[in-house]
Amino acid sequence: MKKEIMALLLAGGQGSRLGVLTKKIAKPAVLYGGKYRIIDFSLSNCINSGIDNVGVLTQYRPQKLNSHIGIGKPWDMDRITGGVTVLSPYMTEDAGQWYLGTANAIFHNIDYIDKVSPKYVIILSGDHIYKMDYSKMIGFHKGKQADATISVIGVPLHEACRYGIMNTDNEDRIFEFEEKPAQPKNTLASMGVYVFSWKILREYLINDDQDKASVHDFGKNIIPKMLNDGKSMWAYRFDGYWRDVGTIQSYWESNMDLVKRVPEFNLYDPDWKIYTPNPVKPAHYVAPEGRIKTSIVAEGCMIYGEVNNSVLFPGVYVSSGAVIKDSIVMSNSFIGRNSIIDKAIISESVVCGDNVKIGIGENIANEKRPDLYNCGITVIGEKASLPDNLQVGKNVVIEVGINQNNYCSFVVESGQSVLKGEECE
């Protein structure tokens, strides 16, 4: 059977604004919502939209993504024809290079796409949290006989300067595209979801590769070029929940959206399940002294303490007397007795001792990276270890794999960082 459509999922970005969360993994591999990784949303959208032919383009630290995706079993993408393929940068006879930009990444995989030779391709980003039926967008693309369709979402005018903005006529035909405009004329932001007719995109990719001035990016080069050439380009409006979760704050907020009574973003919909490899863990246990309110708790957790307004991933152990509030605790982390965790993101396999306090004191932005850590959230890197009685302030970052010997003092004030190899004063 010839495939009419194939999806190409851009999953090579670091997501550097997520700081220590993406030190060892690419942004699409970051954990989300008590069980998932960010890329699960795009992958599940594909299979739920009937697209079973997906190329995932990786570049930055792809190990976790590779093992996560595997042969695509959790998404029912282990197929004889089609299925999921991880496409990493490769060497050729004369040279080899990293993907230089989003368009360049697709350009390097033209052979892969030609083998399927689809009529349309949908370009996705593995960075976003949303549920979307791509088949409707493709229907729209066909109906308009478009060359390209870009999905857009309305954003508040004062935030429009952070997005790629589509200026459209009253039928939603795009006549202008502005990347992060200082004076936005419109509030329709690109979601990074594009449908192209493959023949046309193929041509543009080849021409773009020859263009020395190009940075080989869809938003910066391909889309403006097509607009210039007067191609038929349309905006497809999406009005559901969509988040970029590109910063510590937006990541934290989007996780917290899930614990609300009737969350705007519903993960319990049996008709649009989000798939991910299932951890092999028993149902979670709440001890007689355990207390959980307004939270999401995954399997394999053992709860002896108090959990409030938080998201707990599989296998988290909360000792008795411990209090977890407004926090995200990722898989297999351990929280010791009487420790108080307030507004923190705790990565995977962190060991937090007894009587530790996180999130105390004033809200002072991080001294080294005020651009990343400034909204009161303290972030603990993967496999870090926190000694008993440690006191940690706000906007603190504790690096990946910090052990008990890396601390200069049992008090880490707001805005400080605990890094490896730092000399104590």
Place this chain on the structure above:
Amino acid sequence: MISVMGIILTGWKKPQLKDLSAIRSSSAIPVAGKYRAIDFALSNMVNSGITNVGVITQFSFRSLMDHLGSGKEWDLDRKRDGLFIFPPSMGNDDSGWYKGSADALYNNLTFLKRSDEKYVVIVQGNSVYKMDFEKMLEFHMENKADVTIAYRKMDDFTKDELSQLGIIKTDENQRVTDLQEKPLNPETNLGSMGIYFLERELLISLIEKCVAHGNYDFVKDILIRKLETMKVYGYKFEGYWRNISTVRGYYKCNMELLKPDLIYELFLREGKVYTKVKDETPAKYNQEAEVSNSIVADGCIIEGKVINSVLFRGVTVNKDVVIKDSIIMQDSVIEEGTYLEYAILDKNVRITGGKNLKGDSNWPIIIGKNGFV
């Protein structure tokens, strides 16, 4: 890898499980929030390195077949070996239903003959336990036994429960001197776990002879008769073990699994327990939720009070609900203002608002699958 193949017997009719087994084999009964009883036997095999496993089914095996599928959840979807399911099949001679455990094995003799492992371990599909069959094999080889039976000192069983088991006596060398099947007055509290280790060739010849003499039961017609002529040894198992054959036993077992020590022993230490995945999202607790001493699976949404209970995947507990000492299976919904105590709700039950259902600790109330109250 050890040269052992596994056979799981999924049991005969269990009238004492009442509604719970009306629609399913006792091996398919849901336990501990997300498992079915047979997951324990299967996972024990896989964790012990056994990759050639036959499951012999007899009664109401539809849900069991659905659960096992191709065996992929246990990593048993293999090109070599893997999982084989043997439901009874009607032959030319009108045979059909297996007349007993030996007859069941006889009907699937080809499976035994075609396999090339040296040893066979035969286990029951309705038991909850964690066991390393490799250790049992070592014991079997050390004693140069013909047959080894796993047994356990059933200190935590009542006399009634004991008389549901095979009761053995051993001498000081662990050799089995007596084996009584379901005696009214058990003489010891050494209960057989229904786990038998022997060489594959020996099993084939025992089965062939047994059936040729018109007998059909592995325990009564083979083991008990051959106690004196064969070297039958007892392998003492010290861990937790329950077989699920009565409602009371089923209820008790689930409640016992609320002890963290047991959660560690069965699920977290030395080998995982695998089961069919459901892709549920993690459980959600709302502001009014009050949950204590309970286990809660993925996909639950809780707004009420849950005490000493087991909630399976996808259970919804609405506001002002109290659930005490109960077992609520998959996808059941308990609406506002309802009170449940000592209740077992099968899958997909809906209890409408304001109801009051109360059983007794020895006699929990059961609401059958898809029930509407």
